Amino acid sequence: MSQVSESCGAQAPREQITGVVAGQIVAVTDAPLLTSAATSWSGFLLETYSVDVVRQDVTWGWNNAHVCLLTRGSINFRVQAAGGQQEFQSPAGGVFVFPRGYGEARFSYAPSDFHLICVELDPSRTAEYLGSAGPAADCAMIPQFGLEDPQVSALLKSMAAEVNEGCPSGKLYSQSLSLSLAAYLQGRFSPKRCKLKQGQRRFSRAQIDRLEEYVRANLGGELSLDNLAHLVEMSPRQFFRIFSTTFGSTPHRYIMMARVTHAKALLRAGHLLTEIAASLGFASQSHFTNVFRKMAGISPGRFRQDNRTKSVG
Numbered sequence: 105m106s107q108v109s110e111s112c113g114a115q116a117p118r119e120q121i122t123g124v125v126a127g128q129i130v131a132v133t134d135a136p137l138l139t140s141a142a143t144s145w146s147g148f149l150l151e152t153y154s155v156d157v158v159r160q161d162v163t164w165g166w167n168n169a170h171v172c173l174l175t176r177g178s179i180n181f182r183v184q185a186a187g188g189q190q191e192f193q194s195p196a197g198g199v200f201v202f203p204r205g206y207g208e209a210r211f212s213y214a215p216s217d218f219h220l221i222c223v224e225l226d227p228s229r230t231a232e233y234l235g236s237a238g239p240a241a242d243c244a245m246i247p248q249f250g251l252e253d254p255q256v257s258a259l260l261k262s263m264a265a266e267v268n269e270g271c272p273s274g275k276l277y278s279q280s281l282s283l284s285l286a287a288y289l290q291g292r293f294s295p296k297r298c299k300l301k302q303g304q305r306r307f308s309r310a311q312i313d314r315l316e317e318y319v320r321a322n323l324g325g326e327l328s329l330d331n332l333a334h335l336v337e338m339s340p341r342q343f344f345r346i347f348s349t350t351f352g353s354t355p356h357r358y359i360m361m362a363r364v365t366h367a368k369a370l371l372r373a374g375h376l377l378t379e380i381a382a383s384l385g386f387a388s389q390s391h392f393t394n395v396f397r398k399m400a401g402i403s404p405g406r407f408r409q410d411n412r413t414k415s416v417g
Contacts, residue, residue, distance in 0.1 A: 124165035147282030169225040172200040177218030194250030205242035235339035245293040272387030279329040364399040371408040
């Protein structure tokens with residue numbers, strides 16, 4: 105099992121989740137169980153860890169904002185910061201939020217054996233998604249230790265699952281998950297706790313036509329949130345919100361449904377599953393089959409068989 109780094113070595117490579125020890129930026133670990141840096145993932149950097157530690161007086165800080173989810177085991181620790189000492193106990197399911205610029209605090213872990221998902225909010229990517237620094241700005245979030253938050257938990261688990269499977273759903277899905285996480289953190293844990301009221305703005309008919317035409321023409325390509333937002337001259341965050349209001353669906357689900365709808369026509373025409381998967385941008389035949397079953401409630405093979413039977417009858 106890997107262990108959280110305590111060294112004060114040189115600055116870690118860019119594609120590692122890092123923290124601050126004695127004023128130096130160091131990697132959390134050189135051997136995560138899983139890292140998005142080794143995949144085609146295009147969202148926030150994600151790593152998972154298996155940790156078996158007893159730590160006394162470990163000083164650690166955060167150069168970037170981090171969100172973590174304890175997925176197995178428990179953590180018992182205390183934090184000695186400027187406000188005094190605090191004791192924390194967190195079972196599996198606990199969420200931890202560490203703002204960018206959170207000063208080097210003193211951690212003491214009791215005997216612990218736990219698994220953790222950790223996501224680092226890159227400031228430049230956050231600004232790209234939200235149009236502002238948002239939760240990646242210095243001290244833009246209230247620290248959380250072991251909070252139960254089903255929304256964050258679900259998002260981090262979905263992100264880790266996608267990375268673990270080799271990112272079969274493409275850029276749009278990874279970007280959508282990261283955008284959803286950033287937007288939720290900004291609203292949920294902002295020190296001001298102020299959410300701007302959002303109107304029910306929708307796309308114009310011309311914008312809808314432009315988007316639908318682009319999606320139809322690129323069903324087999326790599327559709328990204330950035331490209332779709334650019335079509336209507338919006339930031340990814342604004343686009344995501346208005347798209348959901350207009351179509352009643354997230355961009356990723358809308359595109360998956362469009363691919364499944366086209367796949368039905370190809371199945372009726374007798375095309376092979378491998379051909380359909382390749383032509384519609386699915387990562388593999390198994391990925392196509394899984395998505396089709398979820399969307400249509402039936403496997404592609406059964407759909408083709410049923411439609412052949414109906415046409416013969």
